[in-house]
Amino acid sequence: MLDVQGLNKAFGGLRAVRDIDASFERGKITAIIGPNGAGKTTFFNLVAGAIRPTSGRILLKGEEMTGLRADLIARRGVARTFQTTALFDHASVLDNLIVGHRLRTRSGFWDALIGSGRLAAEERECRRKAEEALDFVGLSHIGNRLAADVSQDERKRIAFALALTTEPELLLADEPAGGVNPDETNGLAALMRKIVATGVTLILIEHKMRMVMELADKIIVLDHGEKIADGTPQDIRSHQRVIDAYLGADHAAAH
Amino acid sequence: MVIFFQQVLNGLTVGSVYALVALGLTLVYGILHVPNFSHGALYMIGAYAAFFAVNSLGANYWLAMLAAAAVAAIMGVVSERLVFARLKDAPPMHDMIAAIALLLFFEAAVQAYWGAEFHRLAPPFPQIVRAFSLTAPAQRLLIIAAAFGLMLALHLFLNRTWIGSTIIATAQNRQGAALVGIDPAFVSTLTFAISGAIAGVAAVLFAPINLISPTMGDLVITKAFVIIILGGMGSVGGAILGGLIIGFAESFGAFYISTDYKDIIAFALLILILSLRPQGLFPQGAR
Amino acid sequence: MSVRLAITALAIGLALVFPFIAPNDYYLSVMALVYVNALAALGLNLTAGYTGQLNLAHGGFVAIGAYTVGLLTVDYGTPFWIAFALSGVVAAGLGFFVGLLSLRLKGHYFAIFTLCVGSVITLLIEKWDSLTHGVVGVIGIPAPPGLGPIRFDTSIGQYYLVLAFLLLGLFVMRRIVDSLVGRTFVAIRNSEDLAEALGIDLMRNKILAFVISTFYAGVSGALYAGYVRFLGPDIAGVSRTFDLLSASVLGGLGTLTGPVVGTIIVAWLTQYLQFLQDYRMVVFGPLLILALILFPRGIVGSLELWAARRKAMAEPRAPQAAPLAGASENA
Ligand SMILES: Nc1ncnc2c1ncn2[C@@H]1O[C@H](COP(=O)(O)OP(=O)(O)O)[C@@H](O)[C@H]1O
Ligand SMILES: [Mg+2]
Numbered sequence: 001m002l003d004v005q006g007l008n009k010a011f012g013g014l015r016a017v018r019d020i021d022a023s024f025e026r027g028k029i030t031a032i033i034g035p036n037g038a039g040k041t042t043f044f045n046l047v048a049g050a051i052r053p054t055s056g057r058i059l060l061k062g063e064e065m066t067g068l069r070a071d072l073i074a075r076r077g078v079a080r081t082f083q084t085t086a087l088f089d090h091a092s093v094l095d096n097l098i099v100g101h102r103l104r105t106r107s108g109f110w111d112a113l114i115g116s117g118r119l120a121a122e123e124r125e126c127r128r129k130a131e132e133a134l135d136f137v138g139l140s141h142i143g144n145r146l147a148a149d150v151s152q153d154e155r156k157r158i159a160f161a162l163a164l165t166t167e168p169e170l171l172l173a174d175e176p177a178g179g180v181n182p183d184e185t186n187g188l189a190a191l192m193r194k195i196v197a198t199g200v201t202l203i204l205i206e207h208k209m210r211m212v213m214e215l216a217d218k219i220i221v222l223d224h225g226e227k228i229a230d231g232t233p234q235d236i237r238s239h240q241r242v243i244d245a246y247l248g249a250d251h252a253a254a255h
Numbered sequence: 256m257v258i259f260f261q262q263v264l265n266g267l268t269v270g271s272v273y274a275l276v277a278l279g280l281t282l283v284y285g286i287l288h289v290p291n292f293s294h295g296a297l298y299m300i301g302a303y304a305a306f307f308a309v310n311s312l313g314a315n316y317w318l319a320m321l322a323a324a325a326v327a328a329i330m331g332v333v334s335e336r337l338v339f340a341r342l343k344d345a346p347p348m349h350d351m352i353a354a355i356a357l358l359l360f361f362e363a364a365v366q367a368y369w370g371a372e373f374h375r376l377a378p379p380f381p382q383i384v385r386a387f388s389l390t391a392p393a394q395r396l397l398i399i400a401a402a403f404g405l406m407l408a409l410h411l412f413l414n415r416t417w418i419g420s421t422i423i424a425t426a427q428n429r430q431g432a433a434l435v436g437i438d439p440a441f442v443s444t445l446t447f448a449i450s451g452a453i454a455g456v457a458a459v460l461f462a463p464i465n466l467i468s469p470t471m472g473d474l475v476i477t478k479a480f481v482i483i484i485l486g487g488m489g490s491v492g493g494a495i496l497g498g499l500i501i502g503f504a505e506s507f508g509a510f511y512i513s514t515d516y517k518d519i520i521a522f523a524l525l526i527l528i529l530s531l532r533p534q535g536l537f538p539q540g541a542r
Numbered sequence: 543m544s545v546r547l548a549i550t551a552l553a554i555g556l557a558l559v560f561p562f563i564a565p566n567d568y569y570l571s572v573m574a575l576v577y578v579n580a581l582a583a584l585g586l587n588l589t590a591g592y593t594g595q596l597n598l599a600h601g602g603f604v605a606i607g608a609y610t611v612g613l614l615t616v617d618y619g620t621p622f623w624i625a626f627a628l629s630g631v632v633a634a635g636l637g638f639f640v641g642l643l644s645l646r647l648k649g650h651y652f653a654i655f656t657l658c659v660g661s662v663i664t665l666l667i668e669k670w671d672s673l674t675h676g677v678v679g680v681i682g683i684p685a686p687p688g689l690g691p692i693r694f695d696t697s698i699g700q701y702y703l704v705l706a707f708l709l710l711g712l713f714v715m716r717r718i719v720d721s722l723v724g725r726t727f728v729a730i731r732n733s734e735d736l737a738e739a740l741g742i743d744l745m746r747n748k749i750l751a752f753v754i755s756t757f758y759a760g761v762s763g764a765l766y767a768g769y770v771r772f773l774g775p776d777i778a779g780v781s782r783t784f785d786l787l788s789a790s791v792l793g794g795l796g797t798l799t800g801p802v803v804g805t806i807i808v809a810w811l812t813q814y815l816q817f818l819q820d821y822r823m824v825v826f827g828p829l830l831i832l833a834l835i836l837f838p839r840g841i842v843g844s845l846e847l848w849a850a851r852r853k854a855m856a857e858p859r860a861p862q863a864a865p866l867a868g869a870s871e872n873a
Contacts (some may be wrong), residue, residue, distance in 0.1 A: 041659065050735065050739070070738040070739060070740075071740075071744070072739050072741075074738070074739045074741030079739070079740075080739050082735070082736065082739075086732060086735075086736050088728065088732040089847075090839070091728075092854065095725075098725060099737075099742075100740055102725070102740065102741065103741025105722060107722055107723070108750075109718070109750055109754070111721055111723075112718050112722075112724075119721060122856060123722055134797060144854050145853060146847075146854055149854070163738070166740055166741055191732045239779060262711050274630050281545075290654055338831055338835075342835060343833050345834065345835070346597050346838055348590065348594070348795070349834045351650070351653055351837055352787060352788070352791060352830075353830075353834050355598075355780070355784050355786065355787075356636040356784070356834075357827065357831070359781055359784060359826075359827050360823050360827025363823035363827065364821075364823045366660070366820060366821060371820070439557075448852060458677075460560065474661070475781070477657060480654045484654060488650075515669045516665075519662055519666070519669075522661055523662075525655070526643060526655075526658070526659075529643070529644075530643050541873060
């Protein structure tokens with residue numbers, strides 16, 4: 001599905017991502033783990049086209065997409081959720097989701113001006129997609145609620161719903177279970193399984209190791225921008241450098 | 256040769272005044288991340304404070320300069336406490352709109368008291384200095400000397416004192432001040448005071464060769480924005496360098512191109528540079 | 543919904559009968575200028591309110607529309623309506639190029655850049671005497687000639703002319719902001735990063751908003767030129783942009799009718815504070831800052847938020863609470 005080759009990103013002197021080679025299989029869940037500042041989000045930013053790599057290649061389904069603008073990459077079927085989702089707080093949840101399907105529509109200014117049939121049809125389609133996605137994540141009952149009034153868990157689900165309205169083939173989820181309680185974490189894990197069951201390929205960044213171990217088919221470990229290990233959850237559990245990196249991180253965090 | 260020297264002198268004079276105004280602006284931007292459009296009003300208020308001190312209180316030029324610094328600093332602090340501090344969590348555009356409201360408020364208030372007409376501040380040294388075949392009004396030399404003196408003092412303050420380095424730390428990282436145990440609110444108030452004081456002094460330096468009016472800050476502040484974009488928003492060194500670049504571009508442009516359009520030169524430069532490099536000349540700020 | 547419809551009908555009805563209930567022509571001219579400014583504010587609101595880009599050169603684009611009419615009719619003998627039709631196009635055309643340069647810049651940089659663009663427009667009008675008449679201004683602009691039986695050289699005719707353009711402007715704006723196109727703009731205001739990740743072409747949409755907005759500015763300027771029939775460089779100034787902006791903030795940035803409501807309120811406040819003349823900013827400045835701090839969403843924005851909350855409350859509570867939703871996923 002996704003292949004990256006020799007990917008590098010430097011911010012001034014800081015090499016946030018170094019020489020990463022990796023491939024991500026269709027329909028599988030790959031988790032990216034690593035201590036804070038390891039370059040995980042930067043890796044997502046590169047794949048999603050939010051920033052350009054310093055060097056290296058990114059291939060989606062074998063097609064070159066290095067250096068493509070983020071919106072064009074989204075159109076090719078790559079969606080993402082952010083560490084914090086910037087919802088428009090003063091609109092309803094459903095209103096927040098309707099624009100998600102915009103990239104699959106073609107109406108522009110002139111359609112709006114004359115009130116074209118195409119626009120009306122596309123607006124219905126966007127609304128239907130939004131409702132469908134909301135239903136999929138189990139939140140159809142809060143469609144009218146203001147986004148400002150939703151809980152943290154609901155916010156995380158809305159982020160997934162928004163990503164789903166773009167009809168992605170590849171979904172990048174950045175800490176989807178950050179800041180929610182253990183019960184809700186299980187709920188979100190179930191949601192991610194459900195998403196993958198529809199044929200979507202999922203890459204997630206996550207700190208909650210229990211969830212990662214249960215969910216992921218494959219794990220990639222980053223540290224200081226480098227890939228220090230990859231493999232199945234079993235492989236990773238016993239990997240010495242991973243244990244070191246994490247112990248180091250825990251050690252640092254304790255201070 | 257003489258003409259060339261004249262332009263260099265003009266460029267240095269104007270450039271150092273711009274640099275002083277831009278310095279305060281860039282400091283405030285670094286701390287608050289608000290483009291303080293009302294900074295030009297602090298400059299203007301400084302000039303009027305000095306004018307009032309000289310003409311109504313009979314103060315001499317130097318006392319008037321002190322008064323200007325104090326009044327502009329106080330106005331800066333008042334706007335920070337009463338307005339910007341209260342808009343920290345407002346929607347992103349609101350602080351900019353409030354800054355413009357402050358600018359127009361200060362201008363209207365000054366105009367209500369002193370009227371819209373131009374005023375003049377007498378120079379402390381009206382002499383002309385002669386050396387070899389070159390001549391220079393003493394006031395211009397004073398501006399250059401004082402401006403660079405002030406920049407040096409500010410540099411030493413920011414880099415050699417504990418409180419100054421807190422300002423720098425806060426500019427680089429909002430939590431910087433909190434980490435070393437200083438109230439961030441105090442840092443921003445102090446920054447507003449310093450930037451106001453510098454603007455006040457700049458106005459009093461420049462006023463004897465320029466006129467005083469309620470809108471005298473408008474063009475200066477707009478150019479100061481050009482300067483800090485050129486120099487990198489939040490960068491002290493960039494503000495000084497940018498100020499001099501604009502100063503020279505204007506004095507040579509006025510001479511070789513047209514006096515009428517000299518005020519446009521700065522903006523043309525900005526448009527050109529931002530078209531080529533959207534993040535300015537020195538994006539990360541060459542501090 | 544029907545409440546909204548009733549208010550709309552009432553407001554339009556009031557505007558239509560206003561000439562017959564206004565005590566004299568002075569009131570009529572005040573309202574006509576309000577409509578002209580409201581049209582410009584509508585445009586400003588599309589970029590600042592809906593798309594989140596603070597354009598401080600908006601007054602400059604109003605001036606460009608006004609000068610297009612003023613110069614073409616006075617210096618080049620162009621028929622008024624042809625000059626009028628060109629005004630929006632010229633402003634929008636220039637808006638396209640300015641947008642192309644400036645909209646790549648984010649947030650503060652964009653605001654500062656447009657502030658500079660506004661300064662350039664003002665300076666050019668002041669200094670380019672041979673084209674613009676400089677500080678002397680453009681005098682003797684003709685009133686809009688009548689179309690068929692309708693005449694616009696009376697104050698009632700002018701009133702209905704500008705009202706018609708404001709209503710048309712509102713109608714078009716409503717179509718835009720209520721459509722997917724408007725939702726796209728709002729997504730950009732909300733978060734550019736998120737919008738881009740959702741496949742929205744930022745540049746294309748920001749430029750579209752900017753061009754529409756400057757078109758509104760141009761038409762408003764043209765109406766102004768035909769109404770006041772004299773132009774000076776001051777109409778391009780930042781304080782004009784600021785008047786439009788503060789009216790929009792008071793009424794509610796990012797709401798359809800907020801700019802119109804705000805412009806009307808500011809105009810009547812100005813009437814009451816007329817003794818202040820040039821110093822009205824002494825009162826308005828602090829007033830606006832207070833409004834920014836206390837009512838950041840403006841009048842219409844606060845009402846809409848209140849209505850949305852009520853609607854959300856009225857919704858029947860879900861039969862199942864959130865944890866159950868998780869369970870249903872295993873089905
Ligand atoms: N836009 C940026 N500019 C400069 N440095 C950045 C930028 N984005 C991330 N970094 C730096 O890159 C490193 C990796 O960051 P990130 O990818 O966010 O880490 P993670 O998500 O693994 O916690 C950090 O040191 C961070 O400060
Ligand atoms: Mg991260």
